[in-house]
Structures are given as structure tokens and as C-alpha cells.
Amino acid sequence: MARVLVVDDALFMRKVVSDAIVAGGHEVIGEASNGLEAVTRFKELRPDVTTLDITMPEKDGLTALREIIALDPGARVVMCSALGQESKVLEAMKAGARYFVVKPFEESRLIAAVNKAIG
């Protein structure tokens, strides 16, 4: 079971992602609604896995990813991107992300990505 931090600016998506993670047998230990909050919560909670939206206000997901990887180069981050953000996927890979789900996604895809991240 992984301890997961869920980051998305949309209340609805935080609920969808959290429900899927719990259904997959993992624990949601915290949520954040923007990149700034994500980095703060990551420092506090040191989750096993962080799910990170890309397009967010205050600080976007790519910037937050770079800061999280700087804090912990071994951080396991699952990026959640929308269709049309393929260039961001490449940037995220260069920044250290290794797992992706593209919205709209099936619950099983997200669970598989989290399982792969902790595997």
C-alpha cells in the first residue's frame, strides 16, 4: 500500500483521483490544489507517490515537479496531463517524471501507474 499525495486544482479531479487510489488499496495522505501547496505538502508528508496535474494556477505542475525532484531525486511522481499537452510530457520526463496518465483516464490506468511507481 502506498501513501499518496494528490495534487490537482480541480476539486472534482481530486475526488476522482482520491477515490481511484483508495479503490486500488492505497492511502491518500493529503491533497493540494496548486503547485505551491504541492511542494509544501510534499515536504511535510514525504509521500510514497505524488499524483501531479500539469496545468494549475500559482505554480504549475512542471515547476512543482522540478522542485519536488530537487528536494528528493528519488520522488515517485505520476503526472496527469490532458490531451494536447504532449510537449509538457516531454518536459516532465526531462524533469524526472516517469509515470503518466492522460485525462480522461480509466481508474485502472491510474491505479496501474501508482502500482508501477512503487513497484
Add this chain to the structure above:
Amino acid sequence: MSVEPQLDLAEATARAIADVLTSFGVGPVEVGKPGIVERGSNALEILPMPAVISKVAYIGGVSGGNIFATSVTGANQIAAAMGAGNDATDPDLSDLAQSAFEEAANQMLSSAAGATGAVLGRTVDVGPPETSIVTMAPDMADVAAQHTTRVSLTVAGETCLFVQLIPQSFVMRMSAALKDNDSLSYDEDALRGPTLDDGWVHETLLRLDAELGSARLTADEVLGLQSGAVVVLDRAVDDPLELFVNGVPYGSGRLLLDDGEWAVKIEEITTPQASGDAVALTESVEVTEMIVEDVPQDITQDDGGQEGSS
């Protein structure tokens, strides 16, 4: 100038939006005929009120953006299809339903930006969506200078509007790309954009890029690049540089040093202006463009349904 490029773009992006809507399982989606919104007209005034409006702005120094709007009933229907657990016939929009609608709009408008990028041959990024419920069509005067297109979509019987605020640079680039592809023909005026008879044109700042060459690499190859690696470009040393003004092919020239600064001597120009002038490059010379052809296998992607996120 011909309006066809804007209409082609509106049609391509509306199709991308319809595909995303369909993936939510919202029911039948009918895409209407795209139209140009005249300057001074309000693109959203035909929408029944109250309405829910979600808009994203292009980022990266590009003006304009995309708007998706519908009635409260339409927003409730989309939110219900996303799985927000709301009543699709509710006259009000709960916080969770509004968030679900905003997420739906985010996915639609991101997809539309991707479709725009595909048409333009460049990346188009958008910022986060801003969503609001309005009782009257918001003033669009601040975007009156943009090219504006509008497409109506009927989603489970409710009218939705997709409005695209297109910067002039997109129109010029699109016109050139379409002409290069020879898929449609446009008159020469469409390639040149506004004419010099338009007084404001003389004061407009334009960006001149000189391209040395380009290379195509897979994502794996890009990720494998190390300091000191050499990437071979598709141009010989003695080939001329290609010149672009605001992304539009403008001619060719030769790289030279002018008092310690890189400069380009223009050899050929594609529009009727004098050649032979040396133009100092105050902005960077763009060397290469990398195009991702293959996605590494450890990227988990899904082109399936909406089960989990709805």
C-alpha cells in the same frame, strides 16, 4: 484577407472538443458550422442566460485563447456525465458540479489547443481555466482586436458555444502552412496579412527568425542527449538560412558577422521588398526544431473511456 484559415482552424478545434465531449459519454454531440464573429459583436450574446463560461488564455507570449460556454442545464449535464453525482436537471450548479464542468472544459480546451498546434505546426500552450456563472454576456471589448470564431455544439439537446480568440500571428502562420501543404489554396494577400495601407501596421513590432536547419529526433534520442553531443542538421554549411517573420516564411539569407554581432544578409525575399540589406539579429538565431516522433513505452497513456474520472 481571406477568412478561410480561421474557419478551418475553428472546424478542426471544434472536432477535437466534440471528441473529448463524446469520451465523457454525454450523449450525441452535433457540431455546427463555424463562423466569424465581426469586430464589435459579442461572441457570447446568443447564449441563453444564466450561462457557465470557462476560458483559457494562450501562454508563452501569445495573446488570445479559447472559451467554452453553455447554459447551467448544459453544464449540469456535462458534470453529470463526468460523474459528479449531480442532478442533470438541477437549475443550480453545485460546487462539485461546477468543478467537474471546469475540468471537462479544461480537457476540451487543452485538446483544442493541441489541435491548434497541429494546424500551426508549433506548440500552443494554455493556462489554467477560469470558470464563472454569468447572468449576461460578458463584455468582450478587450479582445476586439483578435480574430474571433464561434462554433455552436449541441450536446444532449443543449447549446454550447466554442469561441476562439485567434492572434494575427496564428492566422499568418496558418495561411503559410496551408499553402505549403497545398491542401487548400489561398490568395497572396492571405500570406501577407494586413497591407501597408493599414496605418497601424507600420508601428507593429515583428520578430525575424533565421533558421540554420532542423533535425528530427525521437523522444528517447532527445532524452539521451548529453553535453558535447553533436546533432546533425538537415542543411549543408553553404546552404542559405531560411528567414521567418512572425513564423511566416519570408525569404533566405546568409549568416555573417557585423561588428561582432551575428547578422544575416538577405539574398531572397518572398514579398515585394528590397533585398541586399543586412539585418542585425536582436533576438536569438533559432538553430533547430526537434519533433517528437515516438513516445517511450513507459508512458502510460489511455485513449479509452472516462470510467475512472467520471
